[in-house]
Amino acid sequence: QDDPRIQELRDQGFARIAIANEPPFTQVNPDGTVTGAAPDVAREIFKRMGVDDVVASISEYGAMIPGLQAGRFDAVTAGLFMRPERCAAVAYSEPILCDAEAFAVKAGNPLNLQTFADIAAHPSATIGAPGGGTEERLALEAGVPRDRVIVVPDGQSGINMLQDGRIDVYSLPVLSISDLLKRAEDENLAMVAPVADAPVYCDGAAFRRQDTALRDEYDRILAEMKESGEFAAIIEPYGFSAAAAMSTSREQLCAGG
Amino acid sequence: MLWDWSFAISIIPTLWEGVKITILATLLGSVVAAVAGLAIALLRRSTSLLVCKPVAFLAEFFRGTPLLVQLYVLFYVLPDIGITLSPLVAGVIGLGVHYATYTAEVYRAGIDNVARGQWEAAKAVNLTASQTWTRIILPQAVPPMIPALANYFIAMFKETPLLSAITILELMNQARSIANFNYRYIEPMTMVGVFFLVISLISVFGLRWLERRYGRVGS
Amino acid sequence: MDYSGYIALILQGAVVTAQLTVMGCALALVMAFVAGLGRLSRFGAVRALATAYIEFFRGTSVFVQLFWAYFVLPLLGVELTPLQAGVLALGLNVGAYGAEVVRGAVQSIGKEQREACVALNLTRFQAMRHVVLPQAIVPMLPTFGNNAIELLKATAIVSLISISDMTFQAQVMRAQTGSTLVPFATIMVIYFLFALAISGAIRALERRLTRGLDGVRA
Amino acid sequence: MTAHAAVPPIIEVDRVSKSFGDFKVLDELSFSVAPAEKLALIGPSGSGKTTILRILMTLESIDSGHIRIEGEELYHMEKGGRLVPADEAHLHRMRAKIGMVFQLFNLFPHMCVLDNVTLAPVLTKGVAKEAAKRRAMELLDMVGLADKAKAMPAQLSGGQKQRVAIARALALEPRIMLFDEVTSALDPELVEEVLAVMHRLARETDMTMLLVTHEMGFAHDFADRVMFFDRGRIVEQGPPSEIFTNPREERTQGFLRKIIAAGHRI
Amino acid sequence: MTAHAAVPPIIEVDRVSKSFGDFKVLDELSFSVAPAEKLALIGPSGSGKTTILRILMTLESIDSGHIRIEGEELYHMEKGGRLVPADEAHLHRMRAKIGMVFQLFNLFPHMCVLDNVTLAPVLTKGVAKEAAKRRAMELLDMVGLADKAKAMPAQLSGGQKQRVAIARALALEPRIMLFDEVTSALDPELVEEVLAVMHRLARETDMTMLLVTHEMGFAHDFADRVMFFDRGRIVEQGPPSEIFTNPREERTQGFLRKIIAAGHRI
Numbered sequence A: 001q002d003d004p005r006i007q008e009l010r011d012q013g014f015a016r017i018a019i020a021n022e023p024p025f026t027q028v029n030p031d032g033t034v035t036g037a038a039p040d041v042a043r044e045i046f047k048r049m050g051v052d053d054v055v056a057s058i059s060e061y062g063a064m065i066p067g068l069q070a071g072r073f074d075a076v077t078a079g080l081f082m083r084p085e086r087c088a089a090v091a092y093s094e095p096i097l098c099d100a101e102a103f104a105v106k107a108g109n110p111l112n113l114q115t116f117a118d119i120a121a122h123p124s125a126t127i128g129a130p131g132g133g134t135e136e137r138l139a140l141e142a143g144v145p146r147d148r149v150i151v152v153p154d155g156q157s158g159i160n161m162l163q164d165g166r167i168d169v170y171s172l173p174v175l176s177i178s179d180l181l182k183r184a185e186d187e188n189l190a191m192v193a194p195v196a197d198a199p200v201y202c203d204g205a206a207f208r209r210q211d212t213a214l215r216d217e218y219d220r221i222l223a224e225m226k227e228s229g230e231f232a233a234i235i236e237p238y239g240f241s242a243a244a245a246m247s248t249s250r251e252q253l254c255a256g257g
Numbered sequence B: 001m002l003w004d005w006s007f008a009i010s011i012i013p014t015l016w017e018g019v020k021i022t023i024l025a026t027l028l029g030s031v032v033a034a035v036a037g038l039a040i041a042l043l044r045r046s047t048s049l050l051v052c053k054p055v056a057f058l059a060e061f062f063r064g065t066p067l068l069v070q071l072y073v074l075f076y077v078l079p080d081i082g083i084t085l086s087p088l089v090a091g092v093i094g095l096g097v098h099y100a101t102y103t104a105e106v107y108r109a110g111i112d113n114v115a116r117g118q119w120e121a122a123k124a125v126n127l128t129a130s131q132t133w134t135r136i137i138l139p140q141a142v143p144p145m146i147p148a149l150a151n152y153f154i155a156m157f158k159e160t161p162l163l164s165a166i167t168i169l170e171l172m173n174q175a176r177s178i179a180n181f182n183y184r185y186i187e188p189m190t191m192v193g194v195f196f197l198v199i200s201l202i203s204v205f206g207l208r209w210l211e212r213r214y215g216r217v218g219s
Numbered sequence C: 001m002d003y004s005g006y007i008a009l010i011l012q013g014a015v016v017t018a019q020l021t022v023m024g025c026a027l028a029l030v031m032a033f034v035a036g037l038g039r040l041s042r043f044g045a046v047r048a049l050a051t052a053y054i055e056f057f058r059g060t061s062v063f064v065q066l067f068w069a070y071f072v073l074p075l076l077g078v079e080l081t082p083l084q085a086g087v088l089a090l091g092l093n094v095g096a097y098g099a100e101v102v103r104g105a106v107q108s109i110g111k112e113q114r115e116a117c118v119a120l121n122l123t124r125f126q127a128m129r130h131v132v133l134p135q136a137i138v139p140m141l142p143t144f145g146n147n148a149i150e151l152l153k154a155t156a157i158v159s160l161i162s163i164s165d166m167t168f169q170a171q172v173m174r175a176q177t178g179s180t181l182v183p184f185a186t187i188m189v190i191y192f193l194f195a196l197a198i199s200g201a202i203r204a205l206e207r208r209l210t211r212g213l214d215g216v217r218a
Numbered sequence D, E: 001m002t003a004h005a006a007v008p009p010i011i012e013v014d015r016v017s018k019s020f021g022d023f024k025v026l027d028e029l030s031f032s033v034a035p036a037e038k039l040a041l042i043g044p045s046g047s048g049k050t051t052i053l054r055i056l057m058t059l060e061s062i063d064s065g066h067i068r069i070e071g072e073e074l075y076h077m078e079k080g081g082r083l084v085p086a087d088e089a090h091l092h093r094m095r096a097k098i099g100m101v102f103q104l105f106n107l108f109p110h111m112c113v114l115d116n117v118t119l120a121p122v123l124t125k126g127v128a129k130e131a132a133k134r135r136a137m138e139l140l141d142m143v144g145l146a147d148k149a150k151a152m153p154a155q156l157s158g159g160q161k162q163r164v165a166i167a168r169a170l171a172l173e174p175r176i177m178l179f180d181e182v183t184s185a186l187d188p189e190l191v192e193e194v195l196a197v198m199h200r201l202a203r204e205t206d207m208t209m210l211l212v213t214h215e216m217g218f219a220h221d222f223a224d225r226v227m228f229f230d231r232g233r234i235v236e237q238g239p240p241s242e243i244f245t246n247p248r249e250e251r252t253q254g255f256l257r258k259i260i261a262a263g264h265r266i
């Protein structure tokens, strides 16, 4: 309780969090307020910690960890999935939002692309993914050549490019893809979910490596909320599964399982 | 978290891929800017208000709005009206047309800079309008423009990072992608900075040489 | 789809863009005069410093400068808010271009004017203050106007470091509404209006400063 | 009115008016010039001397009036029995009769002296390159610059430039030559060499020559007739001996007094 | 050597040399000028006349030699008993004795006529604004331009500009005035008004005046002594009556012949 970092945040009255511009992980309302599964959980936990408010800045995925390291944010709560290299770069909380990967494709999946391996095997299929995100890495690891992995700046651009036939697949987590497709209202598009050769990933709140005390306190409150069902009450309306988050752990995910 | 040489060296091949795209986009963009700029300059001299006013307005509009936003519109909005450009084509058109609004000013200044007496002397020796343009005006107007044009092409070169918005993996985008993968910004960003600095220092000398060789508009 | 709320967001972004532009221009103006006059200094060290600044900031792309100010400076112990980083990068960058304008304009004031000052026994400072700069300001103005518009346009890229400027808010609106045309068309028009305002202001200033001076320069 | 009224005039200026904005530069100006006549135009600054030469060269348009060159309308042409404003083709044809030499030479700086002189004959009259060169060398020889044929204009002195400009105008073999203060941009020492060329031209050819000058001494020796201009009108004209030694009009007297006081010799 | 050798000279030029690159413009030039003397420098283009005036105004440095103004070194000063190159402070003090009028007037285009004249007295001599204005109006009155005090330079004719430039130089009350071809950029008709002002200055003040000119007539009437320059050396000097009517040196004779041929009166 006496950790100086937590005290600092309490004194300043807010915590700075990085979020992505990607519903339903995060959502920006027309009035400018920020909601969505990740910031809602963070807001609640920080409140219980005695930090009254969170100030959210929308950031590119690629800029989140450098921004955290550079002290621009106190935490990243953006659907930044836990992976071993990331665990080495930041201090993660226990899992919060879990999701499998999905593809958005043309209706009827004309190239019949079900997995990242299918894309690698196809002679010309191209995949769009956010720069520095999980999907880009999965595609490259599956053997898709660099020039067929298109770095797309944001989800909406990805859907536009798919509609315009510039890419054959756009990959994001399941809930993101379904949200995008809902907004696009385009019957020529369809979803492949979950992608068989991609694991289910979970994100956690990410802190600076030295802020372990802050992270531990965050974990403690998170565990309480998971216990009490309050956690499920926040994330399930957005489509996320609380049970998935509770069935795994940081230790497992950071080990690459 | 400070400089890591082995990492810096390991990313050179990837960055080099970006350099090639950057240079290609700049060269193609320069060609578009040089040609479209001359067209704008000549159309703006037209005596017909129906030609010169709209061209002037469009040029002003392209000059007054960010290239980034223009690229978004070219790439993501045009398909709605059935024009789907590949990223490189969209990027080259965006860069080229944006910079054409600058080169048009260079052409205009270069042409205006030819002394009025030259037009009059051409008339006095009874040359036709097209003879006057090709034999007297342009041969005098173009050489002093070359440094100013080159200057804009260098500026364009430094704006190619914007092409990342339309999914082109040019140098800056490669660097960011490396940074995102490795959570290290310092090496890729610094190397990109050094690369741009080296190119532009070289071009400063190149420009000085061009200026010595061709003189300068307005001097 | 509720566009109006997001349009209001874009207008908030427009305020941020305007702030960035004004503060960036202020910094650029100061740097332009400091470095531009520095390059004309009698002291080699001052000239070298000014030249290094100008070549460095004109040479490296503004993107690199922005990323440096935002991600690398904090690692070196310099804490900047995103807005400060944006203003710093834009101001220093455009200031370097402005410095060349200042230098060129000051040099364009003919040798004769300086010689007249010597013949009237003015000191170098007096000559600069009363004779050279007042004349040099006028030819600087149009290029300064162009530089200010360049700076306005460059603010669009600060969205890359999470400043909620106009382009950034347009991206938000695009992600939330799925429409690309509406947000981008809106901000295009606003940027253009800003650019028109800048060039209008410069022209008005130019008219004021050249009153009575007509026909001085052909 | 003129001393040469018997032969049909080569130039007739007929009630020509010209304004720049509100300012009337030429006010119903009329005069004519006989073939081979040497006419000097003098008068105070701003009186319209340059303007009338520029109008004859079609560098400036006219507001009203008529100009006839060898009896043919300059700014008008017949079309369906009516006089209509001349088109570019008509002007092009008429311009072939007239050459002009400018105060600031207006040589083409990107071409050598020889190319300056041959360009127009080759392009506008279709003269063969070789023939044009031969003729150009003759003309350069006449102006004393045969050795400078390969020089660029920037390498010449002002007086040399002006002599090249004269050769260039002559290469088109115009019937009328216009000279607008061709020595006033020259250093005093260089004036003489240009005037000598003009004297020679006047003696050896029967070209019609119109000359605007502030060199009263030269005007005196050179011209058959002197016309004194003021505010776009002819105040007085006559043989130089009369105008310079015994001007009738007060304005002429005042002008000549001033010029003499300023150190110009007549 | 000079007609005024009895009084100590106000200017002494002592074996001054000056080169631009390889080109020697002044070659061990020596002469002196007596207080109140009016000295005209004539000679062909490029002979170094402008250069010596510019050196006296410290607009150009010298390579070797000495210049003394009122007995005091111009380009050197004593320091620890030795002569060392002058610093800016010394030059600043010496410049106060000298005024210069340029061929192209060099008025400050962004200030009205009155401000042009008052600027230097207020800034360099600390004269009160009001006093400077009163004095400026007297000087403008003297050059006949009291009614143009509020005009901008661009609104003046060349002759008026040059008269303002003279008033501006006089406002600092220099003991020596330098005039470099002050009328050669003027239309012939405007020359007289400037020369009249200079004549009046010469008559009414005892300022020392050095004048470079191509107006031989004016030099004749104005100067106590004429110095003929060629290639950075003095070829001949003496009273105007002698130099102009009976030059001893062949180069002087040749120069004067050319000038006269070009239409300048003596």
Ligand SMILES: Nc1ncnc2c1ncn2[C@@H]1O[C@H](COP(=O)(O)OP(=O)(O)OP(=O)(O)O)[C@@H](O)[C@H]1O
Pocket (backbone or CB within 6 Å): D020, D021, D025, D043, D044, D045, D046, D047, D048, D049, D050, D051, D052
């Ligand atoms: N293009 C123009 N626009 C406006 N005014 C003009 C133009 N050309 C000439 N003028 C004006 O017309 C008048 C007559 O000019 P012009 O050049 O014919 O005089 P000039 O007799 O040749 O005088 P100078 O001896 O000074 O050469 C002048 O007052 C001049 O300012």
Ligand SMILES: Nc1ncnc2c1ncn2[C@@H]1O[C@H](COP(=O)(O)OP(=O)(O)OP(=O)(O)O)[C@@H](O)[C@H]1O
Pocket (backbone or CB within 6 Å): E020, E025, E043, E044, E045, E046, E047, E048, E049, E050, E051, E052
């Ligand atoms: N700054 C300079 N750099 C190089 N050469 C110069 C410079 N100033 C003058 N000169 C040269 O020095 C020589 C003398 O010049 P100066 O101006 O003194 O001649 P001048 O007698 O005044 O001639 P003019 O009658 O043409 O004015 C000329 O050949 C000139 O080209």
Ligand SMILES: [Mg+2]
Pocket (backbone or CB within 6 Å): D049, D050, D051, D181
């Ligand atoms: Mg004229």
Ligand SMILES: [Mg+2]
Pocket (backbone or CB within 6 Å): E049, E050, E051, E181
């Ligand atoms: Mg001189």
